[in-house]
Amino acid sequence: MKKILVYPILAVMLSSVLGACTSQNAQTPKLKEEQATEKNAGTEVTKINTSHWSYEGETSPEHWGELDPANSACVNGSEQSPINIEFSQVENEQDAEDLQINYEPMLFSLMNNGHTVQANAAGGSNSILIEGKEYKLAQFHFHTPSEHQFNGKNYVMELHLVHKDSNGKIAVLGVMIQEGEENKNLAAVWDILPKEETDKDIPLNETVDLKALLPEDQTAFHYEGSLTTPPCTEEVKWTIFEMPIEMSKEQIEAFRKIFPDDHRPVQSLNNRKVIKS
Ligand SMILES: [Zn+2]
Known part of the structure; x- marks a missing residue:
C-alpha cells in the first residue's frame, strides 16, 4: 500500500500591514499625525488622499484612479x-x-x-x-x-x-x-x-x-x-x-x-x- 504523506497546511496569517495608504508611512511625521487625527474624527480622509499619489508602489499611476473619485479621469478619460x-x-x-x-x-x-x-x-x-x-x-x-x-x-x-x-x-x-x-x-x-x-x-x-x-x-x-x-x-x-x-x-x-x-x-x-x- 502506498503511503501518502499529508503535510499539514500552515495557515499563514498575514497581518494586514498593507493598509490602503501604505505610502503615507513614507511621508512626514507631521502629515501622518494629521491623517491619524482626521481619520479618528472620521472626516476629510478623502481630501488627504487626493494629495497622496506617487510614481511608485500602491499609489503609482495605475492606481491614481482608485485613490479618489475626483481622479476618475485618470482611468475613465479618453x-x-x-x-x-x-x-x-x-x-x-x-x-x-x-x-x-x-x-x-x-x-x-x-x-x-x-x-x-x-x-x-x-x-x-x-x-x-x-x-x-x-x-x-x-x-x-x-x-x-x-x-x-x-x-x-x-x-x-x-x-x-x-x-x-x-x-x-x-x-x-x-x-x-x-x-x-x-x-x-x-x-x-x-x-x-x-x-x-x-x-x-x-x-x-x-x-x-x-x-x-x-x-x-x-x-x-x-x-x-x-x-x-x-x-x-x-x-x-x-x-x-x-x-x-x-x-x-x-x-x-x-x-x-x-x-x-x-x-x-x-x-x-x-x-x-x-x-x-
Ligand atoms: Zn508636467
Missing part, C-alpha cells in the same frame, strides 16, 4: 496625456495652430512639492496666444524621464510650461531635454534646486529668460490632452516642440537625485489627431 507621438502618423498643417509666445525675463519662486521641482511665476507678464486666446504662464516644472515619447522613445527629461486663460483652461508647452551642454538659462534655478519638500516657496534672486530657453526651431506637435498628474483633468491644449533643448549631465543628475522617476506612462491616443505645424 483624452489623456502624455502620449507617444509617431512622426509618421502626425498631420502636417502649416499654421494649423496659431501660437504666439510672449515671454520676457521674469522672477520665479521655487517649490519642491514632493512630485517635482516647480517654479511659480511671480507676476503675469509671460503669456502665450493660441488662436488669439491668451493664456498666462503660471508655472514650469520638470519630469524625468520625459512623459511624451517621440516614435516610442523617451528623452531623459521634459519641461512643462503651464498656462491658464481667464476661465482656468490650461495650455501646456512641452520641451524635450537631452544631455549636452550646461543650460545656463536654468542655472539660477539649478543653483538652489530644493532637495526636500518645501513648506514655503524660495524666491529666485535672478530672472529666468524662458524665451532664450525655448528651442530655436519652434516646429511643434499640437493635440488635446490632460494634466499628467491627478486629477488628470482633460481639455488641456498641448504643444510639444519637436526640437529638444540641452542640459548637462551634472544638471540632469542633480534633478534625478531628488526625483529618480517622476513621469506618467504614455496613454492611448484613441481618436485624437496630432497636428504638426
Whole structure:
C-alpha cells in the first residue's frame, strides 16, 4: 500500500500591514499625525488622499484612479496625456495652430512639492496666444524621464510650461531635454534646486529668460490632452516642440537625485489627431 504523506497546511496569517495608504508611512511625521487625527474624527480622509499619489508602489499611476473619485479621469478619460507621438502618423498643417509666445525675463519662486521641482511665476507678464486666446504662464516644472515619447522613445527629461486663460483652461508647452551642454538659462534655478519638500516657496534672486530657453526651431506637435498628474483633468491644449533643448549631465543628475522617476506612462491616443505645424 502506498503511503501518502499529508503535510499539514500552515495557515499563514498575514497581518494586514498593507493598509490602503501604505505610502503615507513614507511621508512626514507631521502629515501622518494629521491623517491619524482626521481619520479618528472620521472626516476629510478623502481630501488627504487626493494629495497622496506617487510614481511608485500602491499609489503609482495605475492606481491614481482608485485613490479618489475626483481622479476618475485618470482611468475613465479618453483624452489623456502624455502620449507617444509617431512622426509618421502626425498631420502636417502649416499654421494649423496659431501660437504666439510672449515671454520676457521674469522672477520665479521655487517649490519642491514632493512630485517635482516647480517654479511659480511671480507676476503675469509671460503669456502665450493660441488662436488669439491668451493664456498666462503660471508655472514650469520638470519630469524625468520625459512623459511624451517621440516614435516610442523617451528623452531623459521634459519641461512643462503651464498656462491658464481667464476661465482656468490650461495650455501646456512641452520641451524635450537631452544631455549636452550646461543650460545656463536654468542655472539660477539649478543653483538652489530644493532637495526636500518645501513648506514655503524660495524666491529666485535672478530672472529666468524662458524665451532664450525655448528651442530655436519652434516646429511643434499640437493635440488635446490632460494634466499628467491627478486629477488628470482633460481639455488641456498641448504643444510639444519637436526640437529638444540641452542640459548637462551634472544638471540632469542633480534633478534625478531628488526625483529618480517622476513621469506618467504614455496613454492611448484613441481618436485624437496630432497636428504638426
Ligand atoms: Zn508636467
